[in-house]
Amino acid sequence: MDKIKIDLKTLILIITTTCIVAGFYYTMESRLNSAEIEISFLQGQARALKAEDKRLNRLIRNIKKGQPK
Numbered sequence: 219m220d221k222i223k224i225d226l227k228t229l230i231l232i233i234t235t236t237c238i239v240a241g242f243y244y245t246m247e248s249r250l251n252s253a254e255i256e257i258s259f260l261q262g263q264a265r266a267l268k269a270e271d272k273r274l275n276r277l278i279r280n281i282k283k284g285q286p287k
Contacts, residue, residue, distance in 0.1 A: 224232075
């Protein structure tokens with residue numbers, strides 16, 4: 219078999235490009251995971267706020283009718 223000859227500049231270019239792509243991938247993966255966690259947290263807060271809003275609106279309606287509960 220013939221050995222593949224790669225000069226030093228090409229080898230450095232390949233290694234550098236590979237490291238840059240790998241760094242970009244892992245950084246983006248980490249950011250996406252952080253964004254997913256933040257979105258889940260905010261969705262939970264939104265659900266809690268909707269429930270509280272519904273409860274407060276019910277109380278306001280009852281007070282306006284003169285029937286506090």
